[in-house]
Amino acid sequence: ETVLTQSPVTLSLSPGETATLSCRASHSVNNFLAWYQQKPGQAPRLLIYDASNRAAGIPARFSGSGSGTDFTLTISSLEPEDFAVYYCQQRNNWPSFGGGTRVEIK
Amino acid sequence: QVQVQESGPGLVKPSETLSLTCTVSGGSISSYYWSWIRQPPGKGLEWIGYISSSGATSYNPSLKSRVTISEDTSKNQFSLKLKFVTAADTAVYYCARHVSDSSGYYLLFFDSWGQGTLVTVSS
Numbered sequence: 371e372t373v374l375t376q377s378p379v380t381l382s383l384s385p386g387e388t389a390t391l392s393c394r395a396s397h398s399v400n401n402f403l404a405w406y407q408q409k410p411g412q413a414p415r416l417l418i419y420d421a422s423n424r425a426a427g428i429p430a431r432f433s434g435s436g437s438g439t440d441f442t443l444t445i446s447s448l449e450p451e452d453f454a455v456y457y458c459q460q461r462n463n464w465p466s467f468g469g470g471t472r473v474e475i476k
Numbered sequence: 477q478v479q480v481q482e483s484g485p486g487l488v489k490p491s492e493t494l495s496l497t498c499t500v501s502g503g504s505i506s507s508y509y510w511s512w513i514r515q516p517p518g519k520g521l522e523w524i525g526y527i528s529s530s531g532a533t534s535y536n537p538s539l540k541s542r543v544t545i546s547e548d549t550s551k552n553q554f555s556l557k558l559k560f561v562t563a564a565d566t567a568v569y570y571c572a573r574h575v576s577d578s579s580g581y582y583l584l585f586f587d588s589w590g591q592g593t594l595v596t597v598s599s
Contacts, residue, residue, distance in 0.1 A: 371537075404585040413589035414521065419575055425587055457521060461584035464536055465511075465523040 372397050374458050374468035382476040389445040391471045393458035398438045402461045405434055405443045408470075409454045417456075418443065448473070478503040480510075480571050482593040488565075489599050494558040498571030498590060505529075505552050509574035509582040512545060512556045514567040515592070522567075526574065527554050529582070561597045568592040 373396040383389055393403065401421040406414035416425040418434035421441060431446040445452055453475050458468040484496035498510065512524040525535035527545045535543050539558070547554040558565060572586035 402584075413570055413572075413592055414586075415589075416575070416585060416587045419583065419585040419587075420577075425575075459521070459585065464534070465584045467521040467523070469520050 371464075372399060372460050372462055372466055374460055374466060376456075376458055376468035376471045378471060379469070380472045380474060382474050383448055384476045385448050385450055387448055389443075389448055389452070389473050391443040391445075391456055391458075391473075393436075393441040393443070393468050395439045395441075395460055395462075397462070399460040399462035401437045403434075403436070403441050404459045404461070405432075406457045406459065407452075407454045408457065414457060445473070450475075478508070478573060478588050480573065480588060480590040482569060482571050482590045484569075484593060484595070486594060486596060488561055488595060488597050490562055490597055491560055494556070494561050494565060494569075494595055494597070496556045496569055496571075496593065496595070498554050498556075500552050500554075500573075504549075505547060505554055506549055508576065510554050511572050511574065511584075511586060513570045513572055513586065513589075514565075515570070516564075516567045517594075524556065524558075524569075526584075563597050566595065566597045568594050 375394045377392045405418040408414040422434045455470045479501045488494045511526040542559045544557045570592045571590045573588040575583040575585040575587045
């Protein structure tokens with residue numbers, strides 16, 4: 371089983387700042403990694419897949435990078451609606467998710 | 477625009493079988509792959525399994541002995557059955573569609589989700 375570890379657990383930032391979220395895999399997952407955003411009471415929303423491909427309708431301020439075991443989600447110039455929990459997910463074998471990073475307003 | 481909606485009992489007794497249905501509108505279930513994913517209250521996400529466009533299935537090894545996913549193409553629905561439930565199976569259960577890439581391959585990522593349905597296991 372591939373374990374995904376996300377850091378930090380909580381990120382406190384102000385609107386307009388840049389958020390940098392990390393996801394580390396216990397084994398190489400090639401570039402088979404996605405990022406999701408989840409707001410309270412809502413289903414997750416796909417942001418990025420295959421490490422760097424933005425999903426349909428996702429703003430350009432969301433970008434993904436990385437390969438192998440280390441991945442990053444960058445949110446440039448945080449908007450008020452970006453404060454949420456973010457999960458990474460790998461598909462190298464059966465899908466598994468990281469524990470999440472909460473991006474909160476400072 | 478494909479939409480998915482979960483339905484089923486919100487309360488299941490321990491040792492019984494959890495049964496949920498996902499109804500798809502705006503597209504045929506035979507045109508995509510579909511997964512069930514769950515999220516215990518206040519916790520992270522866990523993939524349960526999928527059914528392919530041809531009806532083949534694949535399950536999370538940790539749940540495989542208790543899970544069955546099936547489809548009813550006449551109703552454009554697919555279903556989840558989880559046997560011998562315990563309190564640890566209490567969660568919001570989501571159905572979701574798999575991403576289809578530019579080559580037409582179905583990836584194990586999820587781009588359209590239902591709103592989720594909370595299932596509580598309690599006597």
